[in-house]
Amino acid sequence: MVVENIFEYATRNKVRFSFRGMISVEDLWDLSLIDLDSIYKELNKQLKKSEEESLLNIKTQKDELLNVQIEIVKHIVSVKLEEKEARERASAKKAQRQKIMSIMAAKQDEALQNSSIDDLQKMLDELDN
Numbered sequence: 001m002v003v004e005n006i007f008e009y010a011t012r013n014k015v016r017f018s019f020r021g022m023i024s025v026e027d028l029w030d031l032s033l034i035d036l037d038s039i040y041k042e043l044n045k046q047l048k049k050s051e052e053e054s055l056l057n058i059k060t061q062k063d064e065l066l067n068v069q070i071e072i073v074k075h076i077v078s079v080k081l082e083e084k085e086a087r088e089r090a091s092a093k094k095a096q097r098q099k100i101m102s103i104m105a106a107k108q109d110e111a112l113q114n115s116s117i118d119d120l121q122k123m124l125d126e127l128d129n
Helices: 006-012 033-053 063-115 117-128
Strands: 016-018 022-024
Touching: 006 063, 016 033, 033 063
Parallel strands: none
Antiparallel strands: 016 022
Protein backbone atom coordinates (compact mmCIF):
# COMPACT_ATOMS: atom_id res chain seq x y z
CA MET A 1 0.00 0.00 0.00
CA VAL A 2 1.40 3.37 -1.04
CA VAL A 3 0.34 6.31 1.09
CA GLU A 4 -0.34 9.37 -1.05
CA ASN A 5 -1.33 11.81 1.67
CA ILE A 6 0.57 11.15 4.86
CA PHE A 7 -1.51 13.57 6.91
CA GLU A 8 -4.79 12.00 5.81
CA TYR A 9 -3.38 8.58 6.68
CA ALA A 10 -2.19 9.88 10.05
CA THR A 11 -5.54 11.40 10.99
CA ARG A 12 -7.61 8.47 9.78
CA ASN A 13 -5.42 5.98 11.62
CA LYS A 14 -4.87 8.14 14.69
CA VAL A 15 -1.08 7.94 14.35
CA ARG A 16 0.78 8.71 17.56
CA PHE A 17 4.45 9.34 18.25
CA SER A 18 6.47 8.28 21.25
CA PHE A 19 7.81 11.40 22.92
CA ARG A 20 7.45 11.91 26.66
CA GLY A 21 4.45 9.64 26.41
CA MET A 22 2.37 9.51 23.27
CA ILE A 23 1.73 12.63 21.19
CA SER A 24 -0.35 13.32 18.09
CA VAL A 25 0.67 14.75 14.72
CA GLU A 26 -0.65 18.15 15.80
CA ASP A 27 1.67 18.13 18.81
CA LEU A 28 4.71 17.70 16.56
CA TRP A 29 4.29 21.25 15.29
CA ASP A 30 4.91 22.56 18.81
CA LEU A 31 8.23 20.74 19.24
CA SER A 32 11.68 22.17 18.64
CA LEU A 33 13.82 21.03 15.74
CA ILE A 34 16.07 19.18 18.20
CA ASP A 35 13.10 17.26 19.66
CA LEU A 36 11.84 16.44 16.17
CA ASP A 37 15.29 15.21 15.22
CA SER A 38 15.38 12.88 18.23
CA ILE A 39 11.97 11.47 17.24
CA TYR A 40 13.23 11.02 13.67
CA LYS A 41 16.35 9.17 14.86
CA GLU A 42 14.28 6.83 17.03
CA LEU A 43 11.84 6.09 14.20
CA ASN A 44 14.72 5.48 11.80
CA LYS A 45 16.31 3.11 14.32
CA GLN A 46 13.03 1.19 14.59
CA LEU A 47 12.70 1.00 10.80
CA LYS A 48 16.24 -0.35 10.37
CA LYS A 49 15.64 -2.89 13.13
CA SER A 50 12.44 -4.13 11.50
CA GLU A 51 14.23 -4.45 8.14
CA GLU A 52 17.08 -6.42 9.72
CA GLU A 53 14.82 -8.96 11.43
CA SER A 54 13.16 -10.28 8.26
CA LEU A 55 14.57 -12.44 5.52
CA LEU A 56 11.69 -11.51 3.27
CA ASN A 57 10.98 -8.09 1.88
CA ILE A 58 7.33 -8.14 2.88
CA LYS A 59 5.98 -4.78 3.93
CA THR A 60 3.92 -5.02 7.07
CA GLN A 61 1.46 -2.52 8.45
CA LYS A 62 4.04 -1.61 11.09
CA ASP A 63 6.60 -0.84 8.35
CA GLU A 64 4.02 1.33 6.59
CA LEU A 65 3.28 3.16 9.83
CA LEU A 66 6.98 3.78 10.49
CA ASN A 67 7.45 5.11 6.95
CA VAL A 68 4.49 7.47 7.37
CA GLN A 69 5.74 8.65 10.76
CA ILE A 70 9.20 9.31 9.32
CA GLU A 71 7.76 11.24 6.36
CA ILE A 72 5.57 13.33 8.66
CA VAL A 73 8.50 14.28 10.87
CA LYS A 74 10.68 15.06 7.83
CA HIS A 75 7.92 17.25 6.36
CA ILE A 76 7.38 19.19 9.59
CA VAL A 77 11.12 19.74 10.02
CA SER A 78 11.45 21.02 6.44
CA VAL A 79 8.51 23.42 6.92
CA LYS A 80 9.95 24.68 10.22
CA LEU A 81 13.36 25.20 8.60
CA GLU A 82 11.78 27.14 5.72
CA GLU A 83 9.85 29.29 8.19
CA LYS A 84 13.02 29.94 10.20
CA GLU A 85 14.90 30.98 7.05
CA ALA A 86 12.02 33.26 6.05
CA ARG A 87 12.07 34.92 9.49
CA GLU A 88 15.84 35.41 9.24
CA ARG A 89 15.53 36.91 5.75
CA ALA A 90 12.75 39.24 6.94
CA SER A 91 14.85 40.29 9.92
CA ALA A 92 17.88 41.00 7.72
CA LYS A 93 15.66 42.95 5.31
CA LYS A 94 14.22 44.99 8.18
CA ALA A 95 17.72 45.78 9.50
CA GLN A 96 18.86 46.85 6.03
CA ARG A 97 15.76 49.04 5.64
CA GLN A 98 16.46 50.70 9.02
CA LYS A 99 20.08 51.31 8.04
CA ILE A 100 19.05 52.92 4.73
CA MET A 101 16.42 55.08 6.43
CA SER A 102 18.97 56.21 9.03
CA ILE A 103 21.45 57.18 6.29
CA MET A 104 18.69 59.03 4.42
CA ALA A 105 17.80 60.96 7.57
CA ALA A 106 21.45 61.86 8.11
CA LYS A 107 21.76 63.09 4.51
CA GLN A 108 18.58 65.16 4.90
CA ASP A 109 20.01 66.69 8.08
CA GLU A 110 23.26 67.39 6.26
CA ALA A 111 21.39 69.06 3.39
CA LEU A 112 19.43 71.14 5.87
CA GLN A 113 22.63 72.18 7.65
CA ASN A 114 24.17 73.25 4.36
CA SER A 115 21.17 75.46 3.50
CA SER A 116 21.64 79.22 3.54
CA ILE A 117 20.13 81.40 6.22
CA ASP A 118 17.66 82.79 3.69
CA ASP A 119 16.52 79.28 2.69
CA LEU A 120 16.13 78.26 6.32
CA GLN A 121 14.10 81.42 7.02
CA LYS A 122 11.83 80.64 4.06
CA MET A 123 11.30 77.12 5.40
CA LEU A 124 10.39 78.49 8.82
CA ASP A 125 7.98 80.99 7.28
CA GLU A 126 6.31 78.17 5.31
CA LEU A 127 5.88 76.14 8.51
CA ASP A 128 4.23 79.09 10.23
CA ASN A 129 1.63 79.48 7.43
